Amino acid sequence: MHARSALFDLYGDHLRARGSQAPVAALVRLLAPVGIAAPAVRTAISRMVIQGWLEPVGLPDGRGYRATDQATRRLDEARARIYRRRDEPWDGHWHLVLVTPPADRSARGRLRADLAYLGYAELADTVWVGPVASPELAGVLTRAGATARTGRARDLEPSPVEAWELAALHASYAGWSAVAGELVAGHLAAHDDPDEAAFAARFHLVHEWRKFLFADPGLPAEVLPDDWPRDVAARHFAAEADRLKAGADRFVARCLPGPADCPA
Missing domain, CATH: 3.30.70 (Alpha-Beta Plaits)
Known part of the structure; x- marks a missing residue:
């Protein structure tokens, strides 16, 4: 997991409802349980500022960074795609x-x-x-x-569906439940603090599911095979994410105000 993508996940999944901002120290503490070291976090922040995704802001707990409008739009779009697929009817064009x-x-x-x-x-x-x-x-x-x-x-020949690697995508969706189960179980066993364990497990779960945003174009059901496994995988993801959310939220709340309540 790269620090830049982990920061996107953190801002999109945990900080969007908390003003889309956090002190640097809190960002470092929050990414430690998922294996991102402080120097990598700080380097990624600097690059994301240059790229227009983050902007510096003064906060009561110290210097911090806020998601820019550009980042907020991207994060909201990503969140909508992560937690629900497009359900609008396709007009065939x-x-x-x-x-x-x-x-x-x-x-x-x-x-x-x-x-x-x-x-x-x-x-x-x-x-x-x-x-x-x-x-x-x-x-x-x-x-x-x-x-x-x-x-x-409307009627393109051959079908544009051939332009996407659907066989590999089908296999990834079909194997998702097994991959997710091992991932969550590993994190829950690796952390003594149950809230930290829930946070790390859910964070990694969302991070892995987020990869489908780059692989899945969201093709309408009309052009997909009848046995397309996306919906089954999505339901499994949503159920696990919901199950882990309360503990993950408690860990984030402990980390944001200051270092005293957050495990080092």
Whole structure:
């Protein structure tokens, strides 16, 4: 687990309802149970400030960092996708994006990753397709220094579904219950404090489930196989996350006010 992605998880899953901000010391304490060392946390914070995801803020308990508006929008979108899948009816139209990419190579790489995160797949060079138009598309293009023309298409041949690696995704969803069970059991056994154990287990559970945001484009049921295992996996995730939430919330509450009540 990388410090940057762990911070995104922390802000999105635990700090969003607490003003989306926390002192640096609290961030370090909260990430210690999931194996992120203090130097890695501080380095990741600095990089996220440069990238526009966090901003410094003075807090009663010391210097801290708050999620920016850009980060808040991304975190809210991610949270909606983590805890509930799209349930709007699909109108049968695909969203096409014809990208004029940026000149900078690293910016092009980030753009490709961001488009995939939004649920798009590359049909051909600079031509991307998704099941619906993402509200984040304009922001992603702007940050990358790219432009695009967009359109809608209904009967594309061959089917755009071929653009996604659905076999690997199917296998990941089908094996989720076993993976999640081992993960949670391991954390619950590794921590003496039950609230810290619940926090670490739930944190890692959400972190692993969050990976589906990058792999699953959220294709409508109309184009998926009948035995698609996403809903079964999602129900298992939600049940485990709910079961661990009370203890995790208690641990976060203990860590935020100051160091005295939080295990070192």
